[in-house]
Amino acid sequence: LFSAVEMAPRDPILGLTEAFNADTRPTKVNLGVGVYYNEEGRIPLLRAVEEAEKARIAAHAPRGYLPIEGIGAYDQAVQKLLFGNDSALLADGRVVTAQALGGTGALKVGADFLKRLLPDALVAISDPSWENHRALFESAGFRVQSYRYYDAASHGLNRAGMLEDIKALPARSIVLLHACCHNPTGVDLSGDDWKQVLEAIREGGHVPFLDIAYQGFGDGIEEDAAAVRLFAESGLQFFVSSSFSKSFSLYGERVGALSIVTASKDEAARVLSQVKRVIRTNYSNPPTHGASVVASVLNSPELRALWEAELAEMRGRIQSMRQAMVEQLAAQGAKRDFAFVAQQRGMFSYSGLSAEQVERLRSEFGIYAVATGRICVAALNQRNLSSVTQAIAQVL
Numbered sequence: 238l239f240s241a242v243e244m245a246p247r248d249p250i251l252g253l254t255e256a257f258n259a260d261t262r263p264t265k266v267n268l269g270v271g272v273y274y275n276e277e278g279r280i281p282l283l284r285a286v287e288e289a290e291k292a293r294i295a296a297h298a299p300r301g302y303l304p305i306e307g308i309g310a311y312d313q314a315v316q317k318l319l320f321g322n323d324s325a326l327l328a329d330g331r332v333v334t335a336q337a338l339g340g341t342g343a344l345k346v347g348a349d350f351l352k353r354l355l356p357d358a359l360v361a362i363s364d365p366s367w368e369n370h371r372a373l374f375e376s377a378g379f380r381v382q383s384y385r386y387y388d389a390a391s392h393g394l395n396r397a398g399m400l401e402d403i404k405a406l407p408a409r410s411i412v413l414l415h416a417c418c419h420n421p422t423g424v425d426l427s428g429d430d431w432k433q434v435l436e437a438i439r440e441g442g443h444v445p446f447l448d449i450a451y452q453g454f455g456d457g458i459e460e461d462a463a464a465v466r467l468f469a470e471s472g473l474q475f476f477v478s479s480s481f482s483k484s485f486s487l488y489g490e491r492v493g494a495l496s497i498v499t500a501s502k503d504e505a506a507r508v509l510s511q512v513k514r515v516i517r518t519n520y521s522n523p524p525t526h527g528a529s530v531v532a533s534v535l536n537s538p539e540l541r542a543l544w545e546a547e548l549a550e551m552r553g554r555i556q557s558m559r560q561a562m563v564e565q566l567a568a569q570g571a572k573r574d575f576a577f578v579a580q581q582r583g584m585f586s587y588s589g590l591s592a593e594q595v596e597r598l599r600s601e602f603g604i605y606a607v608a609t610g611r612i613c614v615a616a617l618n619q620r621n622l623s624s625v626t627q628a629i630a631q632v633l
């Protein structure tokens with residue numbers, strides 16, 4: 238049965254963590270995977286999460302099956318975070334939200350549902366994009382192509398190329414967009430860019446699919462939802478996959494959601510019934526712990542204030558690491574201007590390092606980055622910053 242099974246390629250990012258774990262050098266640094274580490278180099282357990290977990294354990298909550306679409310209070314809290322407390326769409330009952338297994342699970346449920354609706358559609362993703370986007374939509378049966386996004390020369394957005402490519406897509410394509418904190422580049426669209434992209438999508442009759450995995454890591458919780466709010470006001474129907482892996486530091490609990498904006502309350506009911514069918518035939522219903530913790534935090538004024546402060550601290554620490562990295566690289570005499578690092582948003586920076594330079598960082602210094610040059614700025618801290626910047630200056 239298995240004699241002809243070939244070895245599948247390793248995930249380029251998660252595979253790096255395996256290699257990192259096997260490295261015995263005490264000075265090693267993992268800038269590969271997109272995970273937030275605190276100043277002590279550890280994945281934090283947020284205090285808001287700890288409080289909610291204590292209360293949950295004390296309550297001896299039973300673990301029955303959840304509804305197929307997950308915890309109601311969780312789904313509603315997700316909607317408010319994405320669309321705003323006084324969203325007209327929410328008031329009209331036009332948004333369907335289902336708890337999902339992280340942002341990845343939300344993308345997968347959305348992709349499977351879309352395959353039933355638009356079986357021949359082309360899916361367009363940014364060049365570059367998160368590695369899993371292409372694989373996930375291809376495995377749902379779609380053809381996937383990319384639209385120009387990153388401009389290596391300016392370390393910024395190729396706005397004209399992006400618009401041109403979206404306008405050239407066949408009508409009714411599915412356009413996947415990173416709502417904020419673009420992975421892997423750290424390059425986001427301005428408010429004006431978003432308006433132009435939205436109009437290009439409207440003209441083509443395309444279906445927007447916004448992926449928001451880092452809400453709160455750019456400029457703030459509300460600010461980072463600006464693209465979602467813009468699409469919400471546009472009258473278009475669209476998909477949103479969201480994740481609390483990063484913003485609640487709950488990576489392993491798999492807490493995310495799929496939201497779909499429909500044209501009416503009646504449409505919403507029918508769409509939800511189909512989304513539930515996709516979920517039922519995949520994993521029946523979602524797990525309880527992570528989503529109940531997130532719902533308790535978001536729905537308690539005290540815990541929510543604590544979470545917002547903790548998220549602001551994570552965001553602020555990343556921004557100060559960006560600044561410090563730029564300064565230290567200049568101080569180390571790096572032969573390049575890295576000022577762009579401080580302009581980028583979220584956890585990542587496309588550093589401009591070549592695959593060869595990344596390889597030297599690993600072999601000579603035990604510093605792990607993605608071969609594309611993507612580094613996770615959230616893994617830097619005051620202790621490893623000078624060794625990392627020194628090594629970068631050396632391999633340049």
Ligand code: PLP
Binds near residue numbers: 338480
């Ligand atoms: N989408 C993007 C752009 C991401 O970077 C990630 C990262 O993990 C995800 C989705 C998946 O999120 P999750 O870990 O919650 O599945």
Ligand code: TYF
Binds near residue numbers: 270271272367
């Ligand atoms: O891009 C990252 O590093 C995160 C984590 O298959 C991740 O999004 C990476 C690869 C993957 C799943 C999650």
